[in-house]
Amino acid sequence: MTAETPLRLRDLKAEYQELWNSCNIKPENLHLSQNIVAKIRLNRPRYEALQQKINVPWYFIAVIHNMESSLQFTRHLHNGDSLKQRTINVPKGRPIPPPINGWGVGYTWEESAIDALTLKDFNKVKDWSLAAQLWQIERYNGFGYRQYHPEVLTPYLWSGTNLYTKGKYTSDGKWDNEAVSAQIGVVALLKILIQEESLQILIA
Numbered sequence: 529m530t531a532e533t534p535l536r537l538r539d540l541k542a543e544y545q546e547l548w549n550s551c552n553i554k555p556e557n558l559h560l561s562q563n564i565v566a567k568i569r570l571n572r573p574r575y576e577a578l579q580q581k582i583n584v585p586w587y588f589i590a591v592i593h594n595m596e597s598s599l600q601f602t603r604h605l606h607n608g609d610s611l612k613q614r615t616i617n618v619p620k621g622r623p624i625p626p627p628i629n630g631w632g633v634g635y636t637w638e639e640s641a642i643d644a645l646t647l648k649d650f651n652k653v654k655d656w657s658l659a660a661q662l663w664q665i666e667r668y669n670g671f672g673y674r675q676y677h678p679e680v681l682t683p684y685l686w687s688g689t690n691l692y693t694k695g696k697y698t699s700d701g702k703w704d705n706e707a708v709s710a711q712i713g714v715v716a717l718l719k720i721l722i723q724e725e726s727l728q729i730l731i732a
Contacts, residue, residue, distance in 0.1 A: 535671050537655070537663045544659035547681070547691060548731070553716045557688040561712050565720045567599050572725075574601075578641055582651040587721050588661060589641065591714045592668060595684055601637040605644040611635040618700055619647065657730040658718075665714050672697060683709035688716040 534540075553561055568575075568590045575586035575593075589605075597603035602611055606622050609615045612634040615622045623643035627635045645651060648668055653660075666674075666682055673682040680695035687709040696707045721727055 537660055540663055541659040544662040551689045551691050551715055553689055553719060557712060561688060561716045561720055564594055564712055565717055578638060582642055582645055584645055584650045585656060587727060591717050605641040611640055683713055685714050687711050687713035
């Protein structure tokens with residue numbers, strides 16, 4: 529894989545599927561992964577209510593919520609910044625409209641989440657197959673790993689599994705070969721959610 533690797537879904541679908549098939553949660557990360565999924569399941573009604581508004585799968589929203597905000601409903605889904613003001617980090621200055629309930633209260637998690645998800649046009653997505661979802665989630669976080677460090681699979685997806693060991697961006701644009709992501713990535717959570725919630729996702 530090189531920096532010139534196409535980033536289109538159609539070019540990467542088979543790769544995502546192969547990685548999924550060869551991926552397992554590391555035994556030492558299983559308990560933490562299960563605990564995170566338990567918290568997600570408790571808040572499923574809230575995620576489902578958002579799904580009804582913008583037609584984005586509830587579990588897709590939930591795993592992004594964990595990666596960006598550690599499942600805190602006081603943080604922007606865009607990047608984990610406080611809902612008391614517009615986002616400070618990338619993407620900066622979101623949402624553009626002021627909070628529905630005023631600045632004294634700040635944004636609700638839902639109005640911020642809708643902005644974050646529609647900003648990436650997730651509300652227009654037609655292909656919700658597993659490989660397509662992984663591509664969309666990597667796109668949400670950015671393709672920096674593929675473009676500049678293709679030797680490392682993005683921990684946003686693969687941390688906590690046998691497919692990730694070390695190497696990560698410690699902040700926007702700052703790379704560390706020896707840094708290890710402490711987060712549990714999206715794939716580990718989806719592996720458990722598919723089983724425990726009997727999710728109907730098209731898997732090749």
